[in-house]
Amino acid sequence: MFTIYPAASRFSFDKGWLRGSHSFSFAEYQDENNTAFGPMRVCNDDVIAPGRGFGAHPHSDMEIVSIVLYGELRHEDNRGHVAVTNFGGIQRMSAGHGIIHTEHNASQTEDVSLLQLWFSPLTRGLEPSYEATAFNPERLYGQLLPVVAGKRVPGTEGEIAAIHQDLTIYLSKLQTGERVEFTQSEGRRVFLFVIEGSLRVNGEHMLDVRDSARIEQEPKLSLEAQEPVFYMLIDLP
Secondary structure, eight states: OEEEEOGGGSEEEEOSSEEEEESSOBTTBOOTTOSOBTTEEEEEEEEEOTTOEEEEEEEOSOEEEEEEEESOEEEEETTSOEEEEOTTEEEEEEOTTOEEEEEEEOOSSSOEEEEEEEEOOSSSSOOOEEEEEEOOGGGGBTSOEEEEESSOOTTOTTTSEEOSSSOEEEEEEEOTTOEEEEEOOTTOEEEEEEEEEEEEETTTEEEOTTOEEEEESOOEEEEEEEEEEEEEEEEEO
């Protein structure tokens, strides 16, 4: 099953200090038929104005991943974690039994753009934790680069964020005509999101900029760039 969600079908808004689009029910956008895809609960595509952000607010029992596309995102929480992340950086917060944090644009002159993803954890009531990792953007080219994973890979500390769920988040950049193959175990799902460019999947499904797809019962995927493309693939249970 291959379901495409065009960019224009997302709920979009502009509050001045915050512009964005929601792929799933979130805040003022509520659709009982669009609340989750497996353990995935949120895919927010946000742009925060200079010097603005979200004040102190609580979370619990959610795995939250922030992928910065450009600009600088500042995180601070009540457990003493403070970090500023730009492109090439990942922030992973496990809210566990409860955490309070703030998120702000660290720049006074430039926007920050990010994808924020929420997933239900395998286990509720965990000890809250936070991790900031960084990958080499040059390694995105021509492959699926894991940036968040449910299983810690030895030797990747600081490069791949560990998450309390059986999933892997990949980022990739392909040049026109370049192709990669992705294979997973039967019974799993794939969430695809095109950040820039255009992607053809299995020779027939076209995804353009900010389109997404929810894929089930397709253990093998052929991903081909129709033009230079930057995209995210999430392997989900």
